[in-house]
Amino acid sequence: xxxxxxxxxxxxxxxxxxxxxxxxxxxxxxxxxxxxxxxxxxxxxxxxxxxxxxxxxxxxxxxxxxxxxxxxxxxxxxxxxxxxxxxxxxxxxxxxxxxxxxxxxxxxxxxxxxxxxxxxxxxxxxxxxxxxxxxxxxxxxxxxxxxxxxxxxxxxxxxxxxxxxxxxxxxxxxxxxxxxxxxxxxxxxxxxxxxxxxxxxxxxxxxxxxxxxxxxxxxxxxxxxxxxxxxxxxxxxxxxxxxxxxxxxxxxxxxxxxxxxxxxxxxxxxxxxxxxxxxxxxxxxxxxxxxxxxxxxxxxxxxxxxxxxxxxxxxxxxxxxxxxxxxxxxxxxxxxxxxxxxxxxxxxxxxxxxxxxxxxxxxxxxxxxxx
Amino acid sequence: xxxxxxxxxxxxxxxxxxxxxxxxxxxxxxxxxxxxxxxxxxxxxxxxxxxxxxxxxxxxxxxxxxxxxxxxxxxxxxxxxxxxxxxxxxxxxxxxxxxxxxxxxxxxxxxxxxxxxxxxxxxxxxxxxxxxxxxxxxxxxxxxxxxxxxxxxxxxxxxxxxxxxxxxxxxxxxxxxxxxxxxxxxxxxxxxxxxxxxxxxxxxxxxxxxxxxxxxxxxxxxxxxxxxxxxxxxxxxxxxxxxxxxxxxxxxxxxxxxxxxxxxxxxxxxxxxxxxxxxxxxxxxxxxxxxxxxxxxxxxxxxxxxxxxxxxxxxxxxxxxxxxxxxxxxxxxxxxxxxxxxxxxxxxxxxxxxxxxxxxxxxxxxxxxxx
Numbered sequence: 001x002x003x004x005x006x007x008x009x010x011x012x013x014x015x016x017x018x019x020x021x022x023x024x025x026x027x028x029x030x031x032x033x034x035x036x037x038x039x040x041x042x043x044x045x046x047x048x049x050x051x052x053x054x055x056x057x058x059x060x061x062x063x064x065x066x067x068x069x070x071x072x073x074x075x076x077x078x079x080x081x082x083x084x085x086x087x088x089x090x091x092x093x094x095x096x097x098x099x100x101x102x103x104x105x106x107x108x109x110x111x112x113x114x115x116x117x118x119x120x121x122x123x124x125x126x127x128x129x130x131x132x133x134x135x136x137x138x139x140x141x142x143x144x145x146x147x148x149x150x151x152x153x154x155x156x157x158x159x160x161x162x163x164x165x166x167x168x169x170x171x172x173x174x175x176x177x178x179x180x181x182x183x184x185x186x187x188x189x190x191x192x193x194x195x196x197x198x199x200x201x202x203x204x205x206x207x208x209x210x211x212x213x214x215x216x217x218x219x220x221x222x223x224x225x226x227x228x229x230x231x232x233x234x235x236x237x238x239x240x241x242x243x244x245x246x247x248x249x250x251x252x253x254x255x256x257x258x259x260x261x262x263x264x265x266x267x268x269x270x271x272x273x274x275x276x277x278x279x280x281x282x283x284x285x286x287x288x289x290x291x292x293x294x295x296x297x298x299x300x301x302x303x304x305x306x307x308x309x310x311x312x313x314x315x316x317x318x319x320x321x322x323x324x325x326x327x328x329x330x331x332x333x334x335x336x337x338x339x340x341x342x343x344x345x346x347x348x349x350x351x352x353x354x355x356x357x358x359x360x361x362x363x364x365x366x367x368x369x370x371x
Numbered sequence: 372x373x374x375x376x377x378x379x380x381x382x383x384x385x386x387x388x389x390x391x392x393x394x395x396x397x398x399x400x401x402x403x404x405x406x407x408x409x410x411x412x413x414x415x416x417x418x419x420x421x422x423x424x425x426x427x428x429x430x431x432x433x434x435x436x437x438x439x440x441x442x443x444x445x446x447x448x449x450x451x452x453x454x455x456x457x458x459x460x461x462x463x464x465x466x467x468x469x470x471x472x473x474x475x476x477x478x479x480x481x482x483x484x485x486x487x488x489x490x491x492x493x494x495x496x497x498x499x500x501x502x503x504x505x506x507x508x509x510x511x512x513x514x515x516x517x518x519x520x521x522x523x524x525x526x527x528x529x530x531x532x533x534x535x536x537x538x539x540x541x542x543x544x545x546x547x548x549x550x551x552x553x554x555x556x557x558x559x560x561x562x563x564x565x566x567x568x569x570x571x572x573x574x575x576x577x578x579x580x581x582x583x584x585x586x587x588x589x590x591x592x593x594x595x596x597x598x599x600x601x602x603x604x605x606x607x608x609x610x611x612x613x614x615x616x617x618x619x620x621x622x623x624x625x626x627x628x629x630x631x632x633x634x635x636x637x638x639x640x641x642x643x644x645x646x647x648x649x650x651x652x653x654x655x656x657x658x659x660x661x662x663x664x665x666x667x668x669x670x671x672x673x674x675x676x677x678x679x680x681x682x683x684x685x686x687x688x689x690x691x692x693x694x695x696x697x698x699x700x701x702x703x704x705x706x707x708x709x710x711x712x713x714x715x716x717x718x719x720x721x722x723x724x725x726x727x728x729x730x731x732x733x734x735x736x737x738x739x740x741x742x
Binding site for chain 1 (some may be wrong): 410411412414415416417418436439441444447448454456494536557665666668682683684686687689690691693694697699700702
């Protein structure tokens with residue numbers, strides 16, 4: 001079946017909203033943060049741990065799975081859920097972001113994008129049709145339209161052409177889409193230009209999708225600009241479909257996004273920070289490799305209910321990191337993901353009680369190194 | 372309390388024996404294979420996973436913990452069990468093997484061993500007293516006497532001097548030993564020399580320890596020689612104390628050791644193989660990176676009951692290894708450890724039924740690449 005979004009409560013002081021999203025693999029509440037499982041695994045975690053931290057849905061990357069192991073192998077395994085032994089909802093991105101950021105495209109044409117594989121330099125060609133075909137085979141619960149991710153900043157003229165092309169690509173993708181169990185999201189682009197965001201949003205909505213993403217944020221713009229991009233786009237998106245802000249995972253950005261009406265987020269930040277020994281806490285990020293934690297036998301975050309914080313000390317995690325033992329990265333990944341997912345739990349409660357701004361204020365008051 | 376070994380059954384056709392070992396952190400059955408947790412963590416696994424695979428006891432390395440994080444930090448954490456959040460039995464080695472193999476000693480004298488830290492080149496000095504003092508602080512359930520691990524082969528004269536010194540070191544270690552909850556094992560050396568093994572065993576037993584290790588195997592000698600070393604030593608060891616063969620983990624070597632009366636084994640082999648993508652199976656070792664597993668959607672070992680084999684396919688594990696995702700190493704580590712621990716379970720049942728040789732024959736019949 002396609003997903004079904006249920007809008008259950010609009011917070012009275014903001015545009016924040018509480019809802020549920022029904023999928024083939026269960027229903028989750030929104031707003032929700034999605035852990036990223038780039039290569040059919042959330043780095044260092046197993047599926048039991050993913051579930052334990054309360055993630056309602058995870059994201060996996062079409063570009064990476066296309067290159068390795070290849071969508072046909074995933075399809076032969078019975079789809080991505082079976083391949084990776086994860087029976088919760090999965091969203092796949094369209095591959096565009098990786099092609100534009102990681103693989104440095106050689107040539108962007110109306111037809112698609114020519115680029116070099118970041119693994120072996122092989123010349124590859126990704127088109128809107130190909131992206132959808134791969135995602136249909138991966139059999140994720142939610143697929144994304146193929147879009148162009150322009151750098152920031154570009155001229156109004158460049159962005160206008162890009163938005164037009166992304167719309168034509170969305171139409172081409174929709175045309176070949178062929179998976180009844182899968183839903184498809186459109187992507188709103190337009191950079192920091194109000195008129196282009198409006199136009200992109202309206203035209204994308206006209207095409208009719210199961211949900212809408214706000215793209216082209218977190219590509220270098222400052223925070224006020226990012227917030228404007230969200231506001232410009234969101235007011236033209238339908239109330240009865242989920243809204244997904246791509247690539248955003250700073251705790252304060254989650255608050256800002258929710259306040260403006262976003263339902264879903266994803267970001268590699270929590271797991272990447274963990275692999276570098278950093279942890280989120282109520283009071284900001286800390287670096288567990290710091291010598292001051294050598295004999296600190298308290299948990300990473302006293303207020304956290306994750307496996308890491310309930311069972312291990314900063315001193316032990318620091319030892320694991322310094323000794324290059326992967327358990328350290330794993331425990332911090334669990335903690336950082338749980339930290340964001342718990343924020344979203346608290347946010348959902350606050351929305352239902354119309355106390356979103358109180359929660360936000362309290363969080364900002366404690367959380368010092370905002371970015 | 373000190374450990375208590377209960378000899379419950381002598382297999383009637385061999386020297387294999389079934390027993391239990393009581394410790395401060397629970398009782399386990401012998402013969403048993405011990406996973407190695409070098410740096411206060413069994414590489415890639417968490418304590419729940421260690422327990423899940425049925426390991427009765429794990430080993431941790433005194434040399435590594437001395438260097439990082441330092442025994443005083445572990446002591447301040449409340450001992451090794453608390454530091455690493457593992458409430459099962461732990462054995463620590465004496466540090467000798469690492470000093471002699473990893474750190475390349477600069478100078479071996481009666482007093483002790485001068486060597487360079489493998490981490491930062493710092494000049495360090497390990498003595499029998501220091502080894503015991505560190506282990507007392509680590510507060511493992513079983514500590515080891517400090518011994519010299521000569522290379523293989525050495526002359527009879529060299530080995531005779533070495534055995535004498537190891538005995539004097541054992542006396543010095545016993546003298547300073549100061550932990551009522553901890554037990555201490557003596558180590559029998561003597562290389563491939565029957566007279567020296569006999570002498571080393573008898574003199575070590577005279578000193579009186581809670582258990583006895585057979586050292587100096589797996590350092591380059593051929594298999595028949597290793598078996599002779601075990602036989603030479605074991606006949607002089609008391610029936611009522613556990614016997615531990617250090618550094619042995621090849622499946623067939625476990626059978627050979629048990630047949631000769633060994634109760635405990637340890638080896639980094641299963642986890643090291645896993646990190647290189649290799650897995651034990653009933654039919655021998657396989658390399659999961661091999662392209663032939665690309666579309667193999669069967670488990671690593673059909674007969675295995677571990678989390679890896681019950682939930683994941685060879686194709687997925689191969690993908691994880693090729694994509695450099697640590698979950699692959701973790702799943703194979705779980706499998707390889709479970710494989711050896713399950714062999715020991717089957718061996719214990721066979722001993723109790725006086726069918727050890729039948730089990731051994733069946734295993735050898737299937738297991739092809741013996742080493």
